[in-house]
Amino acid sequence: MSAPATISVNPTLLQRFGGMESGQRMRLILGVVLFIAIAVGGLVMGRQAEWRVLYSNLADKDGGAVIAQLGTMNIPYKYSDGGGAILVPADRVHDARLKLASMGLPKGAVSGFEMMESNRFGMTQFQERLTFQRGLEGELTRSIQSIGSVANARVHLALPNQNGFFRDQQKPSASVLLSLNPGRSLDKTQLAGIVHLVASSVPEMDAAAVSVLDDTGKLLSKPNDGTGNGLNVDAEQLQYAQQLEQMYSRRILDILEPLVGVQNVKAQVTAEVDFSQTESTTESHKPNLTPENSAVRSQQTVESVNSAGGTGAAAGVPGATSNQPPAPSSAPINGQAQPLTAAGQAGANGSSKKESIVNYEVDKTVQVVKGASGVLKRINAAVVINHVVKADDKGKVTSTPLTDAQIEKMTALVREAVGFNKDRGDSVNLMNAPFAAEKVEVVDVPVWRQPVVIDLAQSLAWPLGTLALAALVLMGFVKPALKTFAESRPHTVTAHRESQLDALESEQPERPQLEAPHAHNEPIAPSTSELRMEEARKLTRDNPAAVANIVKTWINGEAAA
Numbered sequence: 001m002s003a004p005a006t007i008s009v010n011p012t013l014l015q016r017f018g019g020m021e022s023g024q025r026m027r028l029i030l031g032v033v034l035f036i037a038i039a040v041g042g043l044v045m046g047r048q049a050e051w052r053v054l055y056s057n058l059a060d061k062d063g064g065a066v067i068a069q070l071g072t073m074n075i076p077y078k079y080s081d082g083g084g085a086i087l088v089p090a091d092r093v094h095d096a097r098l099k100l101a102s103m104g105l106p107k108g109a110v111s112g113f114e115m116m117e118s119n120r121f122g123m124t125q126f127q128e129r130l131t132f133q134r135g136l137e138g139e140l141t142r143s144i145q146s147i148g149s150v151a152n153a154r155v156h157l158a159l160p161n162q163n164g165f166f167r168d169q170q171k172p173s174a175s176v177l178l179s180l181n182p183g184r185s186l187d188k189t190q191l192a193g194i195v196h197l198v199a200s201s202v203p204e205m206d207a208a209a210v211s212v213l214d215d216t217g218k219l220l221s222k223p224n225d226g227t228g229n230g231l232n233v234d235a236e237q238l239q240y241a242q243q244l245e246q247m248y249s250r251r252i253l254d255i256l257e258p259l260v261g262v263q264n265v266k267a268q269v270t271a272e273v274d275f276s277q278t279e280s281t282t283e284s285h286k287p288n289l290t291p292e293n294s295a296v297r298s299q300q301t302v303e304s305v306n307s308a309g310g311t312g313a314a315a316g317v318p319g320a321t322s323n324q325p326p327a328p329s330s331a332p333i334n335g336q337a338q339p340l341t342a343a344g345q346a347g348a349n350g351s352s353k354k355e356s357i358v359n360y361e362v363d364k365t366v367q368v369v370k371g372a373s374g375v376l377k378r379i380n381a382a383v384v385i386n387h388v389v390k391a392d393d394k395g396k397v398t399s400t401p402l403t404d405a406q407i408e409k410m411t412a413l414v415r416e417a418v419g420f421n422k423d424r425g426d427s428v429n430l431m432n433a434p435f436a437a438e439k440v441e442v443v444d445v446p447v448w449r450q451p452v453v454i455d456l457a458q459s460l461a462w463p464l465g466t467l468a469l470a471a472l473v474l475m476g477f478v479k480p481a482l483k484t485f486a487e488s489r490p491h492t493v494t495a496h497r498e499s500q501l502d503a504l505e506s507e508q509p510e511r512p513q514l515e516a517p518h519a520h521n522e523p524i525a526p527s528t529s530e531l532r533m534e535e536a537r538k539l540t541r542d543n544p545a546a547v548a549n550i551v552k553t554w555i556n557g558e559a560a561a
Contacts, residue, residue, distance in 0.1 A: 062106035
């Protein structure tokens with residue numbers, strides 16, 4: 001018997017790869033390389049962030065401050081082509097903007113009075129005035145941009161030259177151009193504040209000389225030159241009247257909606273408001289009082305004495321006799337003679353006069369009444385209530401009008417809600433009528449055109465496309481090559497195993513055997529050894545691996561299992 005040979009039952013991958021044809025090997029290599037490239041590309045593109053513009057057209061100073069702050073916040077960034085914009089990941093754009101805005105970035109490239117620090121030697125007076133004007137415009141621009149609603153601003157100042165003639169001097173003026181943030185607006189108080197800011201920053205400038213425009217060219221500030229027709233006042237009055245009407249309408253809805261349901265009542269209120277201002281002055285006097293109860297304002301007394309004949313005074317040649325004082329006399333007062341003093345004495349035929357004037361204070365009341373502006377003169381309310389809608393057990397909808405008693409009660413509620421005053425001429429009308437049903441047209445949008453489906457398709461387009469391409473490469477290149485790789489080697493091993501089994505079978509000695517008696521023309525039955533040999537061949541063909549293991553066991557001298 002010949003020496004047993006070693007059989008390689010499990011060939012290595014290199015042996016299998018070497019047993020393939022050259023075209024199959026190239027096809028397998030190409031498929032594996034493409035599959036790996038697609039997988040790596042899918043992972044890289046799936047992890048790559050989408051970049052969005054954070055800020056564009058920034059000055060170098062603001063750009064450096066923004067980049068430094070982004071580095072502090074650990075937010076990745078990069079530049080667009082040419083460095084005109086700063087890009088950050090799309091999911092962090094709004095977060096970065098809010099954080100930078102809280103820090104006051106970007107501040108803008110507006111130059112203020114720091115321009116005066118770079119004055120060079122030899123500047124003319126005109127250049128100095130121009131630099132000062134530009135610095136003042138920059139400072140005003142910075143102040144206006146600090147307002148939350150203003151995104152950008154430009155200030156233009158017209159500063160005339162001052163001369164020595166006061167009458168010929170011109171007043172300065174200013175123009176302000178504003179760019180507002182999207183969805184923001186300026187109210188009247190903010191506009192007045194901007195006008196006052198500019199007018200107060202320039203000497204001899206009136207507020208009427210400041211014009212404020214928006215980026216569409218619309219004039220926001222109103223000139224106050226005394227020629228206006230009161231449109232601003234009328235607008236405020238109209239707004240006040242509308243607020244009153246909305247307040248009364250809300251009262252009516254609040255009191256009726258719990259009774260008839262939401263969207264089943266409509267109310268409109270018209271308020272007539274008197275904005276005129278009246279002022280009246282009243283002066284009243286009380287009757288004259290007695291002297292005892294009256295206050296004396298002034299008092300005057302006049303007294304005079306007249307003498308008659310020769311007895312009233314000394315006469316004749318001056319001497320001792322003529323220098324004697326006159327004799328005592330009396331003056332009639334109230335019909336009775338009363339003695340006079342020495343200074344007021346007169347002769348028997350003389351007369352005297354006494355006048356007394358007394359002025360008393362007169363009671364006087366002055367009342368000034370000024371009527372209030374915005375007095376409510378009249379209210380007109382119109383209310384419409386829908387019919388009562390009910391649905392029975394079968395789903396049939398019926399509409400029932402309100403009764404007269406219900407309408408009367410609701411009318412009384414509305415009158416109380418608006419403060420009805422019959423003397424003032426108020427009116428309240430309540431009507432019950434069915435509301436017209438609104439027909440809502442439902443647009444049948446295909447499923448593939450719905451926004452949700454479109455967003456889902458856009459989000460899954462790249463992953464699904466990558467998987468489809470990978471599957472195509474796998475099924476078209478890798479799988480056929482692997483199938484050929486797997487089928488090429490086992491046939492060779494199987495043929496080698498069958499040849500070794502045939503050699504082993506041929507080494508067995510042939511033993512003569514007598515033929516069993518059999519009938520003429522009958523088939524000869526196979527012997528037991530032939531049957532076993534046929535079963536061995538069939539087992540070899542059906543399960544070559546098991547036979548190979550058995551032969552390996554025989555060769556190694558191991559005990560059969």
